[in-house]
Amino acid sequence: MSAMSFVVMHLTRPLFTAKWLTASLLVLSLAGCSVLGGSNTQQQEPAPDLPELTQKAAEQMVASNPDITRYSPMIAATFVSIDNLSQSSTLGRISSELMASALGRQGMQVREVKMRDSMFIEESVGELILSRQVQRLSAQHDARSILMGTYAQGQDYIYVSARVVRSSDAMVLGSADFRLALNNNTRSLLEGQGGW
Known part of the structure; x- marks a missing residue:
């Protein structure tokens, strides 16, 4: 066979x-x-972190109003909780710092000022008004604009709203909004609550 x-x-x-x-x-x-x-098992692309989001927000502000950089120098106020405008957190402080740096990279001249008692108040109609302290500091540092912002905590995200306003009359020159995933990292930034 x-x-x-x-x-x-x-x-x-x-x-x-x-x-x-x-x-x-x-x-x-x-x-x-x-x-x-x-x-x-392919890894998903990580969600953008706070530095990336502030950079994109700064680019959006300048793209929507290229003349914004003419209102230099700018000073930055700490971002505050939308629920209590006299309260901030580590998140509010670092958001302001990162946003100011990002705007600086977009051509805005930024004056370094630690604005301890500066804030803005909100009237019942929602119009933003600069406090006397902010106006005084603007004049003292010859600032033509001010970076301000608020944040709100939701169930899954933190919502941040930033704006640059003209110091002479509080006219909004540019604004940008973004959301940040609420996770252990961002929760720890929110836990650092405190006044200015």
Whole structure:
């Protein structure tokens, strides 16, 4: 009996065929699982973090009003909680710093001032008014504009609204809004609540 005849004879046996078929199906199903599993294990692109978001917000402000940089120098006020405008947090302080840096990279001249008692108040109609302290500091540092902002905590996100206003009359020169995922990192920034 030739080797070829032996192989053909054994391949045609029902028992061998059933085992071979079962083994083949098992190998194919495992290969399919690894292909499917491979696509599920691809890492998702991480959500943008605060420096990226403030950079995009600054770019948006300047794109919507290229003349904004003419209102230099600018001073930055700490961003405050929308629920209590006399309260801020580590998040509010770092958001203001990052936003001022981002605007500086867009051509805005930024004066470094730590504005301890400066804030803005909100009237019942929602119009933003500069406090006397902010106006005094603007005059003292010869600032033509002021960076201000508020933030609000939601269930899944923190919403930040930033604006640059003209110091002489509180006219909004540029604004940008963004949201930040609420996670352990951002919660820890919010826990650093405190006054100015």
